[in-house]
Amino acid sequence: xxxxxxxxxxxxxxxxxxxxxxxxxxxxxxxxxxxxxxxxxxxxxxxxxxxxxxxxxxxxxxxxxxxxxxxxxxxxxxxxxxxxxxxxxxxxxxxxxxxxxxxxxxxxxxxxxxxxxxxxxxxxxxxxxxxxxxxxxxxxxxxxxxxxxxxxxxxxxxxxxxxxxxxxxxxxxxxxxxxxxxxxxxxxxxxxxxxxxxxxxxxxxxxxxxxxxxxxxx
Amino acid sequence: xxxxxxxxxxxxxxxxxxxxxxxxxxxxxxxxxxxxxxxxxxxxxxxxxxxxxxxxxxxxxxxxxxxxxxxxxxxxxxxxxxxxxxxxxxxxxxxxxxxxxxxxxxxxxxxxxxxxxxxxxxxxxxxxxxxxxxxxxxxxxxxxxxxxxxxxxxxxxxxxxxxxxxxxxxxxxxxxxxxxxxxxxxxxxxxxxxxxxxxxxxxxxxxxxxxxxxxxxxxxxxxxxxxxxxxxxxxxxxxxxxxxxxxxxxxxxxxxxxxxxxxxxxxxxxxxxxxxxxxxxxxxxxxxxxxxxxxxxxxxxxxxxxxxxxxxxxxxxxxxxx
Numbered sequence: 048x049x050x051x052x053x054x055x056x057x058x059x060x061x062x063x064x065x066x067x068x069x070x071x072x073x074x075x076x077x078x079x080x081x082x083x084x085x086x087x088x089x090x091x092x093x094x095x096x097x098x099x100x101x102x103x104x105x106x107x108x109x110x111x112x113x114x115x116x117x118x119x120x121x122x123x124x125x126x127x128x129x130x131x132x133x134x135x136x137x138x139x140x141x142x143x144x145x146x147x148x149x150x151x152x153x154x155x156x157x158x159x160x161x162x163x164x165x166x167x168x169x170x171x172x173x174x175x176x177x178x179x180x181x182x183x184x185x186x187x188x189x190x191x192x193x194x195x196x197x198x199x200x201x202x203x204x205x206x207x208x209x210x211x212x213x214x215x216x217x218x219x220x221x222x223x224x225x226x227x228x229x230x231x232x233x234x235x236x237x238x239x240x241x242x243x244x245x246x247x248x249x250x251x252x253x254x255x256x257x258x259x260x261x262x263x264x265x
Numbered sequence: 266x267x268x269x270x271x272x273x274x275x276x277x278x279x280x281x282x283x284x285x286x287x288x289x290x291x292x293x294x295x296x297x298x299x300x301x302x303x304x305x306x307x308x309x310x311x312x313x314x315x316x317x318x319x320x321x322x323x324x325x326x327x328x329x330x331x332x333x334x335x336x337x338x339x340x341x342x343x344x345x346x347x348x349x350x351x352x353x354x355x356x357x358x359x360x361x362x363x364x365x366x367x368x369x370x371x372x373x374x375x376x377x378x379x380x381x382x383x384x385x386x387x388x389x390x391x392x393x394x395x396x397x398x399x400x401x402x403x404x405x406x407x408x409x410x411x412x413x414x415x416x417x418x419x420x421x422x423x424x425x426x427x428x429x430x431x432x433x434x435x436x437x438x439x440x441x442x443x444x445x446x447x448x449x450x451x452x453x454x455x456x457x458x459x460x461x462x463x464x465x466x467x468x469x470x471x472x473x474x475x476x477x478x479x480x481x482x483x484x485x486x487x488x489x490x491x492x493x494x495x496x497x498x499x500x501x502x503x504x505x506x507x508x509x510x511x512x513x514x515x516x517x518x519x520x521x522x523x524x525x526x527x528x529x530x531x532x533x534x535x536x537x538x539x540x541x542x543x544x545x546x547x548x549x550x551x552x553x554x555x556x557x558x559x560x561x562x563x564x565x566x567x568x569x570x571x572x573x574x575x576x577x578x579x580x581x582x583x584x585x586x587x
Contacts (some may be wrong), residue, residue: 078375096495098495098586098587122494122497122498123499125494125496127497128497130496138488138494140489147492149496150497152292153497154497155285155287155288155289155291155292156288157291165344197496
């Protein structure tokens with residue numbers, strides 16, 4: 048599903064964020080990406096959905112070579128990847144419904160189908176009946192769950208999360224993680240970048256450890 | 266129906282062509298309404314933008330309407346002065362009648378009209394202030410006049426005809442203003458060019474106004490655009506709402522331009538009518554007809570789309586998720 052093949056990323060200012068990174072992830076696998084901040088976790092995730100491009104080496108997603116993907120095919124790639132951010136990145140001038148519906152609208156789904164799927168996604172994250180609320184009226188944990196609903200509403204084969212529990216207390220964090228675990232049990236490939244080692248160790252999942260842009264052997 | 270839009274595991278999104286077309290047209294239909302209602306949420310700002318566009322569109326169009334009336338008046342021989350042939354003999358006399366026959370038969374002459382001494386007197390005295398002057402005369406001081414409209418358009422040809430008529434028996438003098446005609450057509454020529462230049466400049470201004478308005482909107486929606494792109498919205502998907510916004514800005518501006526033009530014409534109609542009467546004509550500034558109004562709306566909409574397209578496309582491409 049996901050293959051990194053001797054991937055390096057050097058920014059124009061000379062800073063090397065990733066050095067010779069190689070690993071592969073099977074479809075439906077649940078993987079933690081750990082390491083201190085600045086280790087290259089975010090950069091690695093951004094290379095999967097085409098926000099950043101590798102300087103050397105190749106990234107394959109679902110058999111496609113992302114490093115050689117023309118710009119016009121990037122949207123198609125991203126439509127198959129759900130993304131969750133540390134700061135939710137919700138649109139605060141849109142109601143919960145419209146925030147969650149975004150990937151479906153991009154995919155051009157019928158409004159009736161959109162409504163059905165948005166409600167299903169919200170109920171999955173425990174926010175049934177909240178589609179009319181404004182994001183700012185929700186608590187931090189609820190906002191994060193709206194972000195997760197948005198990331199999975201279009202049933203993408205892959206889910207990326209960058210510090211999804213960064214701002215949450217331990218109980219909420221565990222709750223969010225178990226949500227991700229459920230998705231992976233449904234066949235979604237899940238990759239979560241986090242520096243919350245305590246949480247990682249409490250979960251039965253594979254770990255990729257990044258240190259100064261390199262994968263540490265376990 | 267497109268339940269299979271996402272494969273459950275392996276492949277990235279596969280949508281067939283028909284579904285994609287349906288989704289595309291649905292997005293367009295939905296944006297057609299939603300962009301207007303978004304704009305209407307800020308009625309003050311919208312009205313000002315519409316007014317600016319409306320004024321910019323109405324100025325060259327008002328000018329072109331005036332110019333059209335003047336040039337059409339030319340062909341209706343309103344401003345082109347008919348020659349006035351002043352008779353040295355009474356209009357009932359045989360000489361005068363013979364002259365009338367000759368002129369009517371002439372191929373160089375389009376229309377001939379006899380204004381008798383009495384008719385001239387009546388017309389003259391109907392003009393304000395002249396009645397008293399005429400009362401001072403014991404008898405009618407005015408000569409009979411034959412008005413001759415030449416077929417010839419060209420100044421030199423009209424001059425020749427005037428000379429020929431002046432040589433006839435019973436003619437006191439022929440008056441016409443060839444220089445005025447030449448000057449008028451020269452002025453019309455200049456005005457026409459000025460108008461084209463103005464039209465281009467104002468259209469450019471409308472495009473810039475719309476482009477600039479949309480740029481500000483994009484700046485405010487930067488976050489939304491980044492998120493949309495991150496979830497796989499293509500450049501054209503992101504651009505589409507701005508195309509529709511441009512459309513509505515241009516179309517609404519044209520609507521206001523229409524109102525400005527029609528009310529200006531209403532405001533001008535009275536003095537223009539008086540001017541026309543002094544030329545014994547019934548020409549009047551005509552309002553935009555149906556076809557022209559449609560044309561105006563189409564122009565506004567087109568400029569809006571164009572304004573959105575040229576200024577927004579590159580700008581939107583630069584906004585990429587980080």
